Amino acid sequence: MSKGLLIVVSAPSGCGKGTVLAEVLKNDNFYYSVSATTRAPREGEVDGVNYHFLTKEKFEELIATGGVLEYAQYCGNYYGTPKKAVEDKLCEGRDVILEIEVQGAMKIKEACPEAVFIFILPPSVDTLKQRLEKRGTETAEVIEKRVSEARGEIEKAYNYDYVIVNDDLNEAVSDFIKVVEAEKLTVRRSRQLIDNVLGK
Ligand code: 5GP
Numbered sequence: 001m002s003k004g005l006l007i008v009v010s011a012p013s014g015c016g017k018g019t020v021l022a023e024v025l026k027n028d029n030f031y032y033s034v035s036a037t038t039r040a041p042r043e044g045e046v047d048g049v050n051y052h053f054l055t056k057e058k059f060e061e062l063i064a065t066g067g068v069l070e071y072a073q074y075c076g077n078y079y080g081t082p083k084k085a086v087e088d089k090l091c092e093g094r095d096v097i098l099e100i101e102v103q104g105a106m107k108i109k110e111a112c113p114e115a116v117f118i119f120i121l122p123p124s125v126d127t128l129k130q131r132l133e134k135r136g137t138e139t140a141e142v143i144e145k146r147v148s149e150a151r152g153e154i155e156k157a158y159n160y161d162y163v164i165v166n167d168d169l170n171e172a173v174s175d176f177i178k179v180v181e182a183e184k185l186t187v188r189r190s191r192q193l194i195d196n197v198l199g200k
Pocket of ligand 1 (some may be wrong): 010011012013035036039070071072074079080081082099100101102103104105
């Protein structure tokens, strides 16, 4: 069985990435990697589903024991990708989605260059600010901080393989699926197919 695709998805917060991914994940072959974090759960978030919510000490222990594929600090908290689940699912042939910020994504690019990197863009920075305000889960001060971080993050989109603008949800979801399908047909991932046709 061939290994699944490692898909790294980044987007500034408030750009609707969660909604796009929720739709994408209705397809059973995708596996969503549940990250570990030291930030407090937001209302409605469930431990083990949205994140593994850890104390700073537990998180640092995970780093020290090599349990994370990557980690980063974002807005004063640790976020990291638990290694084992990702490796197991890829070996089962599942396409694994890492929803991570840009510093972590660049670490994955070094460690796993075969991964595919997708950046989800908001239609504009203004739309992003409005979406954050509408969500109402952060204070005005945190929103300002997130908008200014978002600008810096969008600058990093140049380092990704694909960009998807989340203006219309259905289009964004369809673009995501197309990217994954096209990526699987690239020659670097399909050498076996050519060999088979040539009887090698
Ligand atoms: P939030 O606090 O809004 O859930 O997430 C803040 C940022 O951390 C988002 O950009 C999210 O993609 C990112 N993030 C979530 N999990 C991870 C992770 O495991 N590693 C890294 N590097 N970033 C993550």
